[in-house]
Amino acid sequence: MADRSFLDWPFLTPDHKAHALALDDWAGGLGTIDHHDTDAACRALVAKLGADGWLMPSAIDPRAPAPLDVRTLCLTRETLARHDGLADFAFAMQGLGTGALSLFGTPAQQAEWLPLTRTGRAISAFALTEPQSGSDVANSTMTARDDGDAWVLDGEKTWISNGGIADVYTLFARTGEEPGARGLSAFVVPADTPGLEVAERLEVIAPHPLARLRFGGVRLPKSALIGAPGQGFRIAMSVLDVFRTTVAAAALGFARRALDEAIARVTTRQVQGAPLADLQLVQGQIAEMALRVDAAALLVYRAAWAKDSGAPRVTREAAMAKLFATDEAQKVIDAAVQLHGGDGVRVGETVERLYREIRALRIYEGASDVQKVIIARQTLASA
Incomplete structure (x- = not known):
């Protein structure tokens, strides 16, 4: 079972924990998702997510007392990514695609599109x-x-x-x-x-x-x-301020799954009559993977908590979370592949899929090098 202890961190509320646990149970029932026909898979996933109510956080309701809950968005992306990258993608794009409408759209624009996107009837x-x-x-x-x-x-x-x-x-x-x-x-x-x-x-x-x-x-x-x-640039950056943190959360979900797969491998794989996990070099790799996962999680949920707590902009925090979580997830997944040996690069293995899925997250919504520029500028501006 995946580590859930982070759900008790002070960044999160009991409602956040309940949401994450319920979604985890729901995602466990998705079964095998066909990655060969991605158009059909994504259409089906959006429809199912919408029909079962999981898209509601992705289309922000501007009339609500607290219309934006980035921690819920992050928990949703992390949970879905741990189960399947296309499930995460289907959810994430509903939010990113309508974020500008949710935050800046006219009542007529919101009334036309948000009810459709939050129920999965429009992509x-x-x-x-x-x-x-x-x-x-x-x-x-x-x-x-x-x-x-x-x-x-x-x-x-x-x-x-x-x-x-x-x-x-x-x-x-x-x-x-x-x-x-x-x-x-x-x-x-x-x-x-x-x-x-x-x-x-x-x-x-x-x-x-x-x-x-x-x-x-x-x-x-x-x-x-x-x-x-x-106002287009300001609108785009405001949307990315929110969803850049959720990219980091998706990377965290991939990393958690890779760590789970690695632990299962080293505790069951025998080498010279003993589990791989008995080897100190393997223990060192597992320790580093766990450290990278927890450090990334702290940055992700700090950024989300800051936004939910009323910070007008979290540009620096979101950039830090996105840079660190995506880069460190790549390292965690690479280590999991290595611990799987030849099976790690075999098509169809979970860690092989994760290895391919993580790479794009270090590029889209601002490549890692761009995040470094953002962090440096923000840090220098506040000095």
């Missing part, structure tokens, strides 16, 4: 990255031109999760109020809008629905604007 996506700008969001070149009664979108987005299967996209484009970051705006774009084309489906080492999208003269009503013109 959402977050369209920020572009072929040329990558992590440099401020240099986005996609344009949204004011054409009287409409906005006209032209350009491309790439590496868009849920691209090709989403029903709605939150999209960021340059409206040109000012140069750089202050000239971006956010829009809600239904997937069936004329001129929106799935230009390419992207295949990666751990299969997920990903696509490059092309926008050729896409006309949107003025009501598609989220927030005010020129």
Whole structure:
């Protein structure tokens, strides 16, 4: 059984613990998820998560007294990731894809989309990255031109999760109020809008629905604007402030599963008549893995607790959690593969799947090197 002692840490409440335990039981009944047809798997997972009520935390209710609970988001992602990476992906994208609507959308936008996404009847996506700008969001070149009664979108987005299967996209484009970051705006774009084309489906080492999208003269009503013109960068960063911490939580879930698999291996595998776990070198590896897991968990739930406690921005804390948890999870999983020997690289083994799944988390929503820049700037600014 996975270690659950962290659920009693002071960062978390009894309600958080109950949520995590109930979700763990639910996820245990998912059975084997088909990773060969990721589109179908993700559609089915979103529908099941929504039907059983687990998507409710992903679509923030702005009318609630406490509309945002990052600890619940993190616990959900950690738990689902420990069971299966696609289950985590299905949950996470519903939150990231509608985060801008939840936090900044008009009542009409929220009424149209949030009831659908939080019940799994619509799939959402977050369209920020572009072929040329990558992590440099401020240099986005996609344009949204004011054409009287409409906005006209032209350009491309790439590496868009849920691209090709989403029903709605939150999209960021340059409206040109000012140069750089202050000239971006956010829009809600239904997937069936004329001129929106799935230009390419992207295949990666751990299969997920990903696509490059092309926008050729896409006309949107003025009501598609989220927030005010020129607020797009601030909106995007506010959403990432929340969900960057949850990426760290997903990495933590992968790491916990790898540690569990490693413990099961070394306590049952015999070498010269004794379990592998009797070897001091193996004990040293297990100790380092456990240390990395707990240290990552402390950073993850500190960042989530800080946001839930009213901190207006947790940019530094979220960046630290994301950087450390993803990098350390990679090390934990690599150690688990090593302890499995040849079985560790055999297709179909749990640790082999984890090895492929963890790598992307050190890149998306801000690569590790970008997190270092953020941490350094925040630290220097407060000195």
